[in-house]
Amino acid sequence: xxxxxxxGCREFxxxxxxYMNDLADAGTRAAIERHRDAxxxxxxxWDIAFESSCADxxxxxxxxxxxxxxxxxxxxxxxxxxxxxxxxxxxxxxxECMELARDAYGDDVPxxxxxxxxxxxxxxxxxxxxxxxxxxxxxxxxxxx
Amino acid sequence: MxxxxxxxxxxxxxxxxxGGDEAAYAELLTLHGGRMLAVxxxxxxxxxxxxxxxxEAFLQAFRSLESFERRATLGTWLHRITVNACLMxxxxxxxxxxxxxxxxxxxxxxxxxxxxxxxxxPPRPDAPLEREERRRxxxxxxxxxxxxxxxxxxxxxxxxxxxxxxxxxxxxxPGASKVRVHRxxxxxxxxxxxxxxxxxx
Numbered sequence: 250x251x252x253x254x255x256x257g258c259r260e261f262x263x264x265x266x267x268y269m270n271d272l273a274d275a276g277t278r279a280a281i282e283r284h285r286d287a288x289x290x291x292x293x294x295w296d297i298a299f300e301s302s303c304a305d306x307x308x309x310x311x312x313x314x315x316x317x318x319x320x321x322x323x324x325x326x327x328x329x330x331x332x333x334x335x336x337x338x339x340x341x342x343x344x345e346c347m348e349l350a351r352d353a354y355g356d357d358v359p360x361x362x363x364x365x366x367x368x369x370x371x372x373x374x375x376x377x378x379x380x381x382x383x384x385x386x387x388x389x390x391x392x393x394x
Numbered sequence: 395m396x397x398x399x400x401x402x403x404x405x406x407x408x409x410x411x412x413g414g415d416e417a418a419y420a421e422l423l424t425l426h427g428g429r430m431l432a433v434x435x436x437x438x439x440x441x442x443x444x445x446x447x448x449x450e451a452f453l454q455a456f457r458s459l460e461s462f463e464r465r466a467t468l469g470t471w472l473h474r475i476t477v478n479a480c481l482m483x484x485x486x487x488x489x490x491x492x493x494x495x496x497x498x499x500x501x502x503x504x505x506x507x508x509x510x511x512x513x514x515x516p517p518r519p520d521a522p523l524e525r526e527e528r529r530r531x532x533x534x535x536x537x538x539x540x541x542x543x544x545x546x547x548x549x550x551x552x553x554x555x556x557x558x559x560x561x562x563x564x565x566x567x568p569g570a571s572k573v574r575v576h577r578x579x580x581x582x583x584x585x586x587x588x589x590x591x592x593x594x595x
Contacts, residue, residue: 266507269505269507270503270504270505270507271504271505302502302505302506302507303502303506303507303508304500304502304506304507305506307500307508307580310576311572311575311576311579312572315557335507335508335511335512336512338512338513338514339500339508339512341514341515342512342514342515342583342587342590343579343580343583345515345590346579346582346583346586347551347579349518349528349532349586349595350532350536350547350551350552350579350582351551351552352525352528352529352532353528353529353530353532353533353536354436354529354533354548354552372423372424372427372428373424373425373426373427373428373429374427374428374429374431374432375423375424375427375428375431376431376445379427379431379445379448379449380420380423380424380427382449383423383427383448383449383452383453384416384419384420384423386449386453387419387452387453387456390453390456390457391414
């Protein structure tokens with residue numbers, strides 16, 4: 250059984266993904282299963298790997314970030330993240346994306362001018378013609394009523 | 395946004411508006427018009443429509459001054475009315491069939507792994523010129539989302555509405571609203587991925 254002694258935790262971890270994807274050959278599959286049954290630590294990794302998929306993580310990522318998952322779901326989530334750099338990357342880039350979106354529109358909202366200080370833009374970004382049109386429309390509504 | 399102001403400037407202004415003080419109306423428009431116009435421009439992407447929506451919103455607000463409650467601020471109250479006026483316009487626009495968002499969502503192999511392995515994004519450069527260019531690229535990407543997803547993303551992440559408010563504004567269930575916003579962000583991530591990693595953003 251030279252195959253088994255050469256198949257340690259390192260081999261287990263590096264072949265686990267191809268096992269999960271059904272890409273491992275029969276010999277590798279068998280070696281992974283033997284190692285799993287013999288090694289408590291790798292059995293733990295196995296359990297976590299099979300308790301949630303990366304698709305599950307991506308599908309519930311917003312719930313995780315909004316903190317609306319139940320405690321046990323959250324634990325599954327965090328176990329998966331602890332094991333899966335790809336999902337950590339996905340989460341980080343998703344968050345970055347939200348930041349970029351906020352930044353993309355962040356500065357185009359002119360702050361309401363303070364009543365006391367003179368604003369550079371006398372109407373706070375409001376075109377004078379629109380302001381006048383709204384006032385006129387209001388007047389005609391009031392007069393018509 | 396602004397803190398609620400009991401007896402503060404909002405309350406004073408509202409009292410003047412309710413009393414029919416003409417100058418108060420001009421003041422309200424000067425104080426809040428620019429921000430509301432920015433909201434309408436974002437949502438409608440058309441200057442004439444945006445100005446019409448802002449006009450409708452303010453007239454609507456003037457007509458319903460009695461329903462303004464003190465626990466809100468004028469800013470948030472007007473924001474809500476403006477968002478609704480914009481959504482009415484979006485709904486009345488001639489509907490083009492929307493492209494599906496599916497191809498912009500992540501895809502998985504049978505065991506649930508990402509088919510396209512997520513790659514880290516480099517830190518963003520902070521020079522002003524690069525930031526302007528980046529903002530333009532991100533806005534273009536948001537604009538290229540299917541309309542219903544673009545609107546959901548803007549309401550939630552840019553206008554800062556809560557999920558229940560987004561659901562109500564869009565006339566869908568809170569569950570559907572959550573999913574729509576999430577998919578919009580995922581699609582935006584897909585659209586930006588190559589450009590961010592290529593150093594363009």
